[in-house]
Amino acid sequence: AQSVTQPDIHITVSEGASLELRCNYSYGATPYLFWYVQSPGQGLQLLLKYFSGDTLVQGIKGFEAEFKRSQSSFNLRKPSVHWSDAAEYFCAVALNTNAGKSTFGDGTTLTVKP
Amino acid sequence: GAVVSQHPSRVICKSGTSVKIECRSLDFQATTMFWYRQFPKQSLMLMATSNEGSKATYEQGVEKDKFLINHASLTLSTLTVTSAHPEDSSFYICSARDRHTLGYEQYFGPGTRLTVT
Numbered sequence: 001a002q003s004v005t006q007p008d009i010h011i012t013v014s015e016g017a018s019l020e021l022r023c024n025y026s027y028g029a030t031p032y033l034f035w036y037v038q039s040p041g042q043g044l045q046l047l048l049k050y051f052s053g054d055t056l057v058q059g060i061k062g063f064e065a066e067f068k069r070s071q072s073s074f075n076l077r078k079p080s081v082h083w084s085d086a087a088e089y090f091c092a093v094a095l096n097t098n099a100g101k102s103t104f105g106d107g108t109t110l111t112v113k114p
Numbered sequence: 115g116a117v118v119s120q121h122p123s124r125v126i127c128k129s130g131t132s133v134k135i136e137c138r139s140l141d142f143q144a145t146t147m148f149w150y151r152q153f154p155k156q157s158l159m160l161m162a163t164s165n166e167g168s169k170a171t172y173e174q175g176v177e178k179d180k181f182l183i184n185h186a187s188l189t190l191s192t193l194t195v196t197s198a199h200p201e202d203s204s205f206y207i208c209s210a211r212d213r214h215t216l217g218y219e220q221y222f223g224p225g226t227r228l229t230v231t
Binding site: 106 | 157158209220225
């Protein structure tokens, strides 16, 4: 079955440290890939997306993600985390064959220590 | 750009009443909007896909007679929870796709917290 996996339910990092959030998918073709961030009680904000081309994509707020076809992964990274980055992060995929509906991972909660 | 609003942000209603939630794309046209439900500490569960001018497509297990969706214009979709019960209490989020944007990114509204007493 098609799925999106975020292996880490909760990650804690110190402010200023680097961050990597993992995302794996299982689809036959290369899907459209997204990372969203959700602050408590809010909707989701698009951080970045990958459709094709350069496999390293830059997003907002200093985030980047790298698509690795061989590993079916789309991990999110940030070199230096800020306290305001504490939030819930969702990886999502969409397929042409599914009318472009997105499937979301279960999310990773990021806590930032001072 | 690409702003989606939801109204109301919070609503409390009594069991048995109906509640309407509006989702608007403020600066773009959206032929497709999505309605999600999110339980605490969980991911988004897609309820239905709303297409302008046609009937909504509901996901398996979602009661279409209970969750009425109308997408009357390119900027407005509504979700009506009919005969609400306490188990319908949840965070409802809508999203919209820009008809002029290639790819399938969605722009999300801020969500509506529904509490049924």
